[in-house]
Amino acid sequence: MVAVMKRLTCLPLSVLFFALAGCGEEVNELPVDGRDFDGVQYSESESVYTGRAIDGYLKNARVWLDLDGDGQYSKGPLDVTLANGDTHRLDRGEPTAMTTAGGRFSLDLAEFQVGLSKGKDLDPRDYPLYALALPGKTMEETHSGEVPVPRAYLMSASPGVTNVTPLTTLARFRAKVAGQASMGSENAALADSAELNGVNLLQDYVQANNEKAHAYARALARFMASQIPDEYNKDLAAEGSDGTGRFLSSKAVDLLGISLIRNAREVVSRVDAQVSGGRYGNVDTDNLALPRVDIELKNPSLLTGLKVFANTEEVRVEALELSAALEFDYTEDGQLLSVSSQGCMEPSLPEIARLVQVNGYMAQMKNQWHPSASLSAESKQAYADAGIDERIVFDWKNKRAYFDTVTSCHKGTRGVSSEGSELGGTPEITWSWDNEGEVVEKVAASPDRKINLLAAASAPAEVLGQSWVTGYRIVAGDTPEVALAFSDSGSNCEPASMDGEEPDLTASHVTQLFPVTIDGEAGHAYEYDIREYRVDEDGTRSLPVERLLKYPLRSLSKAGPDAGNLQWRLSYASLEQKGLDRVSANLVREAYLEDRDGISECGVPVSNAPGTAYAKVSYTYKTLTEYLLQGLAEEVAGD
Secondary structure (H helix, E strand, O other): OEEEOOOOOOOOHHHHHHHHHOOOOOOOOOOOOOOHHHOOOOOOOOOEEEEEEEOOEEEOOEEEEOOOOOOOOOOOOEEEEOOOOOEEEEOOOOOEEEOOHHHEEEEEOHHHOOOOOOOOOOOHHHOOEEEEEOOOOOEEEEOOEEEEOOOOEEEEEOOOOOEEOHHHHHHHHHHHHHHHHHOOOHHHHHHHHOEEOOEEOOOOOOOOOOHHHHHHHHHHHHHHHHOOOHHHHHHHHOOOOOOOOOOOOHHHHHHHHHHHHHHHHHHHHHHHHOOEOOEHHHOOHHHOOOOOOOOOOOOOEEEEEEEEEEEEEEEEHHHOEEEEEEEEEEOOOOEEEEEEEEEOOOOOHHHHHHHHHOOOEHHHOOOOOOOOOOOOOHHHHHHHOOOOOEEEEEEOOOOEEEEEEOOOOOHHHHOOOOOOOOOOOOOOEEEEEOOOOOEEEEEOOOOOEEEEEEEOOOOOOOOOOOOOOEEEEEEEOOEEEEEEEEOOOOEEOOOOOEOOEOOOOOOOEOOEEEEEEEOOEEEEEEEEEEEEEEOOOOOOOEEEEEEEEEEEEOOOOOOOHHHHOEEEEEEOOOOOOOOOOOOHHHOOOEEEEEEOOOOOOOOOEOOOOOOEEEEEEEEEEEEHHHHHHHHHHHHHHHO
């Protein structure tokens, strides 16, 4: 495994010191902030690198220098790329040690000696430190003696910082985010990230007898421990486990750090609320009620944006004009919080019902957010004006969702009228649901609409799943409004030859047809491409293809006799595109609303884009890490 390292330039020590202590101020306490000048010295002539792991001082914790940037200990042999482009091998891997009394550690740097003939020796101050507390094995030194750590947590410190604590972990990830926001380095951003409520985040707060910092650290350690997966905690607690095993991905480590940044102020505010007489040492952090924040460490790809190009009549695709842009907001564990639109969206009761099936976790749906588009001419004008015009907010705990608008796009089709010129008032539409998944839609002055999802009775078990071939029935008051039902499992086939030519297996083909009736009318189908695509010619690797290509619908925003004679055409990345996996290969890239053209013949290819359409919807995805980091970087840039 080759790890490409970027050499980081540390801030001048004097600059960092005055940034933290205050220029011109007389400092009475030791400058114990974890840098070289705090009494934990390092010179390039030495072959050891020393420091401390601290919550209280932690004995028997695993510490290592993270040379490859993945946040997990990497065994040898490990290849490191030097500044001159040459490769240097560390047979023993990343320098590591177990801490001793006082949380002290000493890392052997013998393999950091490169030799004059190859280049400059590696410098440990160029790499972050990590420390892992092992449940039941790591001992925290307290006033009452040594106490075993009940649950694992992972700490880190920015390059050059030799104290590793919950507070340096917060400073480290703050610096990473700030460095990304300013296109600078983690080191350059460290000074501005190393303070919280007057607390120096880099110091040895035990040695400095800083009760406030110590209380913050203990509470943050508990919060960090609450987010370690149970499986990982169990693995670390097992006999013989010494913290050198690999469990988390580098993105999962980033997600833990991001969550720490997002929730740190809430954690320390709860500590502050328990302080009596200014004595932080009296706060019982072990029994402090802390926020419970679930986190999805698998780092799923999520839909984060839609651009809608629409027209009231069918026109050439290239003539469609941008009429709306939607943004999707999520929690740390990937649950959808809200959908905001500049311009008009098309609230969809079936889509709300699909989301209810998965409790808002979009990554669990095979198609994240079926396309929809308002064809109202007002949407373009609303989009042209700055600001958010419509929003859907989800309250999953109370099984409610709310639609709010400042437009009149839906007045003629849904009887929805805006009650004000700003969002945040009385919602125009309210959805509620029960434990059985039945969703009720309430619109003022209109009868309630109810939807029940209907699974295909005889669809194959391997295909029948969340949001695959789900029909529905909508009733307005006591009147059936629409029923879309799958009649049978349909037909399946392989991509067929066309005009004597071998099929292009990298393109989408109809390989599964699911017949569907709309209000009892047959002659419709959901068209899928479901097959295994061979990535390698020898067949050693395959990519599951699971794509919905076309499906019929009734449009509420298109009036007249053609309203029930439309279809969505969905397009995807070519299967020859590099880097595709089973998730990215099946994410919708674009969708087109067009007149229905009948059921395709099984085996035929489906073109990505029609010549004419009423609407085009373009999809944007980000991994959960990318999404959360972008949000934090925007906050930093806005400060």
